[in-house]
Amino acid sequence: MKTPGAISKTIAVAFGWFAAIHLGLAQQRLPLYPDGVPNAKAAENLERNEPNALVDSLAFDVSEPKMELFLAPQDRATGTAVIVCPGGGYHTLLTKREGSDVARAFNQLGVTAIVLRYRLPNDRIMVDRSIGPLQDLQQAIKTVRERAGEWRIDPQRIGVMGFSAGGHLAATAGTHHADVYIANPEHTSLRPDFMLLINPVISFMDSVGHVGSRGNLLGxxxxxxxxxxxxxxxxxxxxxxxxxxxxxxxDEVVPVENSFYFYRSLRQHHVVAAIHIYAKGEHGFLTAPSVDEWFGRCIYWMEQLGLK
Structure with a gap:
């Protein structure tokens, strides 16, 4: 088994290859609901994408959810897949830094990645804004599991990864997988097989909850x-x-207690879990730690569990 240091070097190489390889990857953007979006109101599509000097690109007013599929190269595919939920406080989506960049790094390690452009809560486009993003992630899990054979994926090795508010969404899918908010006549399992939560919002309680994410999701x-x-x-x-x-x-945006409390609950219920806390590094790890450092920790944990 590789050490964390060796994995970090591998990740650094993978990220360094982005510019050279991105056109050669098997990448597709697919509508999440081919037969119509549930819980939706008839409304104009106001989605827009804007460049951002700090995080590369941002998507606003997402009302037509999509999956961006990054298939692992056939000669190195491991069968594992990760559905990536970008962060942005349920107000925007960091679609490159916390989306396509991570997906390409997974690809170089043989992992198929699916970047989810989930709906951003808004009473203008949703009947019930609180469940819109969760519906989209459940639909993504359902779709990936049902198309696993076509995409060379093991249907029992489908995980979710979430950043900040995307981490809240991923954790919600993991803790409420028995609550079905989409049409699922085949009774396909909506439970992720594992979760990777990156500086996640976990709680909406006043003591540690992220007020911005809470307000955007619930009003x-x-x-x-x-x-x-x-x-x-x-x-x-x-x-x-x-x-x-x-x-x-x-982290001055999402208190670290969010991760502490979730880890403590996982331990209390004997769920396999690991946590890594960096002494320094602002929300989103924009300057520190480096991507290969924290991403390498994720991959090392996946290898320990036989998921990589």
């Missing part, structure tokens, strides 16, 4: 039932998927 006046339901540390049980968490101790 200005969420009730106690909603706050309880979407505080994922309160819903861990023995069926919650194995989880890897990474966070910065001095």
């Amino acid at each position: 200005d006046r969420p009730n106690d039932k909603q706050l309880f339901y979407f505080s994922n540390e309160l819903h861990v049980d023995a069926s919650t998927p194995p989880t890897f968490l990474v966070h910065s101790g001095d």
